[in-house]
Amino acid sequence: MGKLGSAQDIWKRALGELQIRVSKANYATWLSNSQGLSCQDNIFVISVPNIFVAEWLSKRLYPLVRKTLVDIMDTDVDIQFVVHNHELLPASPSSSQTDGGTSSKATQYRFNPRYTFDNFVVSDSNRLAYAAAVEVAENPGSSYNPLFIHSSTGQGKTHLLHAIGHLTTHNGLQAAYTTAEQFAREFILAVRENQVDKFRSKFGNIHVLLFDDVHFLVDKKQTLQCFFQTFKELYGNNHQLVITADSAPEDLSLTSNNLKSRLEGGLVVDIQPPDFETRLNILRTKAEPAMTPEIEEVLHIVAEKVRDNVRQLEGALVYLTAHAKLSGTNITPQTINKLLTNTNHKHDTSLLLHVVADYFNLSAEELISKKRDRKTALARHVAIYFMREENNCSLSEIGKELGSRNHATILHGYEKIASELNIHPNLSNQILEIKEKINFQKGCREAH
DSSP, X not given: OGGGOOHHHHHHHXXXXXXXXXXXXXXXXXXXXXXXXXXXXXXXXXXXXXXXXXXXXXXXXXXXXXXXXXXXXXSOOEEEEEETTOOOOOSSTTOOOOSOOSSTTGXXXXXXXXXXXXXXXXXXXXXXXXXXXXXXXXXXXXXXXXXXXXXXXXXXXXXXXXXXXXXXXXXXXXXXXXXXXXXXXXXXXXXXXXXXXXXXXXXXXXXXXEEEOGGGGTTOHHHHHHHHHHHHHHHHXXXXXXXEESSOGGGSOOSOHHHHHHHHTSEEEEXXXXXXXXXXXXXXXXXXXXXXXXXXXXXXXXXXXXXXXXXXXXXXXXXXXXXXXXXXXXXXXXXXXXXXXXXXXXXXXXXXXXHHHHHTTOOHHHHHSSOXXXXXHHHHHHHHHHHHHXXXXXXXXXXXXXXXXXXXXXXXXXXXXXXXXXXXXXXXXXXXXXXXXXXXXXXXXXXX
């Protein structure tokens, strides 16, 4: 690594920067016991004490750690977190094992321990998807290939993918999980480094590929083509593919009709929003360790108020529990109504604006101001894009939040980002990094 020094020295410098940028508690918990191991082929390997730390860092701090290393090294690098035994153990479910194997190696793929078939609440709204997921996990490649699961966000698609991963690896087979965003990010890096063949080859030994949110690849022509080639190779070798999206294949605006027909050629199942009894059972499962008659009453109210999204349902329970603990008060029907009314939407919009502003080294006030320099305008357009895509805000709502701007101005900002995403890889990378920062901040907020 020349003048920069060893990976260990570089990582010490990075830790100095990170210690300033994250909270004291987060640094002590997740970063203080990490070490720089190596940097080869533009992949910086970081050693951590256990798989739980590795998974948390991969999901929560990946963008910040990567940006810190890129700034120090003055070159583009990807990062990988591994456990202290120096085995190259994939830290996130989207990482892949390239050296094959079936039994002991298969257990090296890690999936979220909270997402198993045992704790998936089955109801009429998801029974077919659940049964199909169990079938492909027990008999991959034998039937329902590909299995395509679609639903609106937060209904349990990712839960089922990780549950398949757990059972598949328990049976001694290789399974790997990746989101479409992660796939796109790695593909862009591979193109930049002229290593596309190497990138595709890492899926060669996978018996079950679990691919989340394929709709993210809509209109990303090159990435979609790479995914289609990967799909064909795995399918041709009788390997199982399980794919999720926010809509059915026929409703996806895919640039490849061949891929669309392949997706429709397997089993396509949907998950509907849960009914009241299902929502209540989900909450009971989450609250079971501390269940009392008073808590049961609270769960009934939450299940009635939060209707469409399992993730929001669980988040509401976390929020109410944390509020009661931190304030030292009991949760009553009156406080539930007060706390849940518009709280998530207002908090999410404020959080989004602050994350976008911080990413571009601006203040949230500057996004709302009349400033029109190039950097501020880009940041404002990105904020508009996220408010529309992530928070489902109307154009008038966005205009109101951004300094009472008119409908036409907001629409122009949104369309500008949406149209340029597929033209400028750098913008696409920025959107991915900002989205991960937003998700990280949301996770921190829910945890507290």
